Amino acid sequence: MVKLKNLNNNNEYEYRIIDCEEYNKPLVNVVEDTDSYKIFVATPGLDKEEIIINITNYILEIKGEKKDKFIKEIGGFNQEISVGPNYYLIFKLPEFIIKENVDVTYYQGLLKFKFKKKELSNKQNISIT
Numbered sequence: 001m002v003k004l005k006n007l008n009n010n011n012e013y014e015y016r017i018i019d020c021e022e023y024n025k026p027l028v029n030v031v032e033d034t035d036s037y038k039i040f041v042a043t044p045g046l047d048k049e050e051i052i053i054n055i056t057n058y059i060l061e062i063k064g065e066k067k068d069k070f071i072k073e074i075g076g077f078n079q080e081i082s083v084g085p086n087y088y089l090i091f092k093l094p095e096f097i098i099k100e101n102v103d104v105t106y107y108q109g110l111l112k113f114k115f116k117k118k119e120l121s122n123k124q125n126i127s128i129t
Contacts, residue, residue, distance in 0.1 A: 023088040026062070037097045037115045044109035045085040051111065055099050060091040062111065 027042040043051060043064045051064040066084025073079075093099060097115035105112045 023086045026064075026087045026089055028089065028091070035117055037094065037117060039091065039113040039115075041087075041089060041111040041113075042109060043085070043087050043111055046087070046109070048106040051106065053104065055093070055102070058093040058095055058099060060089075060093055060113070062087065062089045062091070064088075 029040040031038040031040070039060070041062060043062075046064045046066060050067055051062065054061040064085070064087040066086060071078045071080055093115070096118050098118055099115065101116050103114040
């Protein structure tokens with residue numbers, strides 16, 4: 001698990017990058033402002049059709065696999081080999097965002113997520129009895 005720290009408000013964000021041979025580790029940047037929460041993920045070399053995105057219980061999962069593959073015969077067996085980058089990322093989203101309301105764009109290898117934040121409840125004065 002990797003922890004990122006937002007220098008503006010000291011919030012910490014957690015994400016996990018799966019460490020295995022067939023997946024590259026994408027670069028990630030998180031930006032938080034007063035009304036939105038943005039995640040930028042660098043996935044160069046992929047087309048948007050090659051990226052699968054899932055959000056379940058505030059967990060964002062991004063998987064990108066290059067679809068260019070070829071078959072190579074090795075020792076009498078056929079082995080399917082993928083050509084190009086593969087990416088995998090699991091990111092824990094903060095609970096102050098509205099996960100159902102997300103704007104996702106992809107342009108020249110940069111995947112951008114923009115979540116709106118939940119409205120904070122108004123302060124309530126409580127009297128002591």
